[in-house]
Amino acid sequence: EAGVTQFPSHSVIEKGQTVTLRCDPISGHDNLYWYRRVMGKEIKFLLHFVKESKQDESGMPNNRFLAERTGGTYSTLKVQPAELEDSGVYFCASSSDRSNYGYTFGSGTRLTVV
Amino acid sequence: GQSLEQPSEVTAVEGAIVQINCTYQTSGFYGLSWYQQHDGGAPTFLSYNALDGLEETGRFSSFLSRSDSYGYLLLQELQMKDSASYFCAVGGQGGKLIFGQGTELSVKP
Numbered sequence: 001e002a003g004v005t006q007f008p009s010h011s012v013i014e015k016g017q018t019v020t021l022r023c024d025p026i027s028g029h030d031n032l033y034w035y036r037r038v039m040g041k042e043i044k045f046l047l048h049f050v051k052e053s054k055q056d057e058s059g060m061p062n063n064r065f066l067a068e069r070t071g072g073t074y075s076t077l078k079v080q081p082a083e084l085e086d087s088g089v090y091f092c093a094s095s096s097d098r099s100n101y102g103y104t105f106g107s108g109t110r111l112t113v114v
Numbered sequence: 115g116q117s118l119e120q121p122s123e124v125t126a127v128e129g130a131i132v133q134i135n136c137t138y139q140t141s142g143f144y145g146l147s148w149y150q151q152h153d154g155g156a157p158t159f160l161s162y163n164a165l166d167g168l169e170e171t172g173r174f175s176s177f178l179s180r181s182d183s184y185g186y187l188l189l190q191e192l193q194m195k196d197s198a199s200y201f202c203a204v205g206g207q208g209g210k211l212i213f214g215q216g217t218e219l220s221v222k223p
Binding site for chain 2: 003004031033035040041042043044045048055056059091093095098100101102103104105106107108
């Protein structure tokens with residue numbers, strides 16, 4: 001089966017601009033998670049979708065971040081306007097069964113805000 | 115608060131055995147997972163312990179003691195390709211993962 005796909009792989013934008021990250025989960029996986037790793041720190045949870053519904057968005061940093069999951073398939077994470085501290089690697093993960101916490105991660109989008 | 119502690123770096127030689135420890139302090143606990151990440155790549159799931167004891171998968175084993183809030187990942191017969199970052203992660207409510215900062219393992223010839 002195809003893995004979790006994220007694009008772009010890299011994005012460099014100026015402070016104040018808007019960026020949209022996309023994640024295509026494994027087909028049929030109802031659970032989709034977004035995580036972020038800021039340089040040198042731990043990977044932090046952002047939010048969780050079950051199909052098209054937001055199950056938990058407690059990790060979203062602020063209202064400059066907006067996540068959507070159209071029709072329960074792919075998901076987008078928009079940052080508007082971007083700030084310097086938003087730089088990091090954004091990972092998406094999907095799972096059909098969250099009971100064993102064994103998720104398939106994408107390779108991430110490395111976002112640099114300058 | 116929630117925190118996980120693991121060593122930042124570990125170095126070992128090819129063929130050796132290495133143990134990466136993880137202690138955690140979390141408000142909810144649904145098991146301990148381990149992930150491997152090679153430079154610039156996707157974190158890859160290695161193992162999950164929901165109950166106390168040892169789980170073995172090939173050269174990798176993972177251990178959990180819930181009473182001690184402690185676990186470890188054991189890598190045997192180390193190979194150069196095992197050089198990577200290893201993350202412990204506590205399972206939280208709803209399926210989310212709370213990660214440690216990662217341990218960078220360097221395997222030397």
